[in-house]
Amino acid sequence: MSVSHKSVGFQARKSTAGVAGGKPDAEHPVGEPLARVDGPLKVRGKARFAAEFALENLTYAALSYSTIAKGRIASINADEAKAAPGVLLVLTHENVSRLSPPPLFPEGAAGSTLPVMQDASIHWNGEPVALVIAESQEQADRAARLIRVTYEPEIAAIEFETVRAKAKAPKNILGEPTCIAIGDAEAALAQAPVRIDNIYRTPRHNHCAIELHALTAAWEGDALTVHDSTQMVHLTQKTLAKVFGVAEQKVRVLAPFVGGAFGNKSIWNHQILAIAAARMVGRPVRLVLSREGVFRETGGRTLTEQRVALGANADGTLAALIHTGIAGMTAHNDCPEQFTFPARHLYAAQTFLLSQKVAELNIVANTFMRAPGEAVGTFALECAMDELAEALNLDPIELRRLLEPDKDPVSGLPFSQRSLIEAYRRGAERFGWQNRSPVPGARSEGEWLIGQGVATATYPYHRFPGGVAKIRLSADGQATVQMGVHEMGMGTATVQAQYAAELLALPVECVTFEYGDSSLPSGVVAGGSCQSASIIAAVNAACEALFDELLKLVGHKSPLTGLIRTDVEAYRGGIRHRRDTDRFQSYVAILNQAGKDVLECEAPASEPSEAKRYSMHSYGAQFCEVRVNTVTGETRVSRWLASFDTGRILNARTAASQFRGGIIMGIGLALTEETFFDERTGRIMNPSLAEYHVPVHLDVPQIEVMWNGSPDPQSPYGVRGIGEIGITGAGAAIANAIYNATGRRIRELPITLDRLL
């Protein structure tokens, strides 16, 4: 094949257009509102996404999906499809090659361990039953419609009411205990003078990334190259190697641009089937899921039923904090939707009962979706806190102040850094919280009741192990940083160029960050808001190695002769002695003197042990104002302010976008988003952007975000990650504001107008 697959890398360009607050700081690029480095390519249409690689001899794929939730394929009639113009292959369980089951995340990239199309059995409504390869997309799409499948259905577990009685505790929840019981919380609740005890329900959600899941795959002998829209290139490489029985180094996965992911751009059936088909037809294959395909074949957020019970003493302190419940899951995945996690860290209480179960369903494997657990867990917990504040006749912020723990309330570990109450104070001042009436229904304008609400946002700090970074310094004064990480629109490429520039004391224009390629040093997944800290830890290690090497190169006549790394620091394109600051030599001079064009150093990140020694979380306070129409029940969000405590901020512009994106998704979670899962058939009935309602522009008000930027003393460079926290607390802030407007507590999402009539 003649196409070269070059890793993509970016040099940062300085631009502060449109951002108030001044000029880029040449000495300290971190924190500056640098425009995203890949922006110009994207707006010019020059950024090539996974489905945009026009390989020679390319073929096109389309999928056909099951229409029953459980049972067996009785027959597949593909004669008409095979005879259709342009069709090269119809892949079914009858002719697919032996494929090993894909390893589940985090060992692999798969959302489910189910073998892919290896027999006639059906496990969910929407499971792929055939894949067509044709000379054009239109031919493939047409032929996929011509495949006739008959089924022998079996009784499926698809009704939540039926399976909830059989719900059981999973072995663990993402490695954490399933149940935490401190003291006798039920007894303490029963005796508490003030009690709140309610059930909250959240529906299924689906990821609606603007870029559909897509790949272009090509085999060359036993070597496989895949352009995949993924948030995990290395785990995808590992997974495909396992499934297809080839060595990992024979598989290359590239994902330089990903148009949104939100947790489910991992391995599903479609990549495996397309790659298997590419091997059979001996030609490269492109597959783009339809929007319907994304809903049917890739997992979304599962439904939850949660109980939050709070028992308060007369002084407002908590005698009991109970958060329990059930989430839907399958037998083939491990995503229990950790909705009890926020309650493990947010509030001081004398007793705790935090426990969750899963109910097994025959559904497409549910998966991670922006702040899995925390997004829906904070809805229940933070609504309950609002209810308790009212019962105690306390301001909800005052209640949080009363309940602020001085150490992690469950683990007893010290907090690495926590300024939640300060975030509340700053946010309340900016929002004008003191003007809010605590009495529901006190404010109105024409048909509209106006209310304000507040809720805590929280998301844990994660730094995933296994990251390796490489720094290449060249004699022209340019540096390239390489790591197999991901840019799905968050700003990774931009902020990491800024960080490396800061670390190496180079102008940001002299730094290129390369990512999104499994041939680069091992990265980490873009998940759990982990990338920033994980990358920085690896880049720090590579930089230390680089300085060791540079100091070895300086020779006998350098101002740096005889110094070791701990003596020196980066300074203006070179190295100088920390105290004797006149002892300086530029990188260019060191390399030229040593007769080297390039110096490369690679090193793994340190073990992420900090999270074992400290309770490390990000926090925020979400303030919003809503208007609820007294005639129609329509809710419109009219104001938003979020005040975050999320560690050091690397780029004010990309950070603000991340926060806002999360909050917008939170508005959808609160008011509009619900996957209609028909419990008679297990079929999703609204697999389209027309009927699955994400917020549109008119649903989104001006969103003001602020942060304290306090570095976390325990994390690399004080960074904690901000990709997910924006959605947390948002649902509760809106529900609490609706209560303030109307006096109605709605404990089931989404809060559509019929719930307020």
Place this chain on the structure above:
Amino acid sequence: MMPFNYARARDPADAVRLAAGRTEARFLGGGTNLVDLMRESVEVPKTLIDVTELSQEITARDDGSLLIGAGVKNTTIAADRRVRERFPLLARAILSGASGQIRNMATVGGNIMQRTRCYYFYDESARCNKRTPGAGCDAIDGFNRIHAILGASPACVATHPSDMCVALAALDASVHTVSATGHRTLKLADLHRLPGDTPHIETELAPGELITAVGIPPCSFATRSVYRKVRDRASYAFALVSVAAALDLTDNGTVRDVRIALGGVAHKPWRAEKAEAALRGGQATEASFQLAADAELKEARGLRHNAFKIELARRTLVACLAELSRRDEK
């Protein structure tokens, strides 16, 4: 999508000729609904007859009426000064639908002929009497939040999704057609059918009959009018309930005339004749608006998820009438 023949009609007569004898032919307007349905294999026409170049005029007559060609884009109507002056509710109805891009493509004829958004109609694995007569209806016991509360049948509970047609129904619009047997004119309110036991037959049009224009008769009081759409998000969602209304009041607050149509509630744009009759000649008061709404919604029936629409329709209608009666116009 399945392969199909494509032909561009030179004029309406040519379109009718091309369609003659081809029961699986469809007239193609902007394609914003038909092409989607073809992608979903809900519509599988053998021939598309492109009529987008035809009937592009909006003709205003001195008597206050308008004749709008079937090929006029939705955006063009909404922006037309004569429409906005004479029939502001029509412009508002159109602008509350779809998106700017879709309205730029969609035609008047196509908007009238668009099909329901029932989830089960779109899903080929579901039972649907519209797609397969006699197959049954999965919506009646399924997700039916967006479904009909008026005029539904055991065979079908789908709604007509148009906003434009609701305003046209209120305005007593007529539909001009041409077919092999000649020209005719129908009232828009009579064009769409209730589902009965033949929900797959959605209009009174004969196969191959082409809509050429929509006529709106003069309505002096349409300046005092409103279109209010209630939906699940602020834009780009179909109506749960919508109300098109125009009110003519005497100086002493008596209802001289009134026009009301409801959207999102039935298999067709629902002209609220019972409410109108209840109001005509009476005083325009909150109480009379309530009684009028009750009269119209007396027969309304809710399903598992859409019973709220009865109360929502009542409230929205009353609020619209109240707003019109307060408006200081004429």
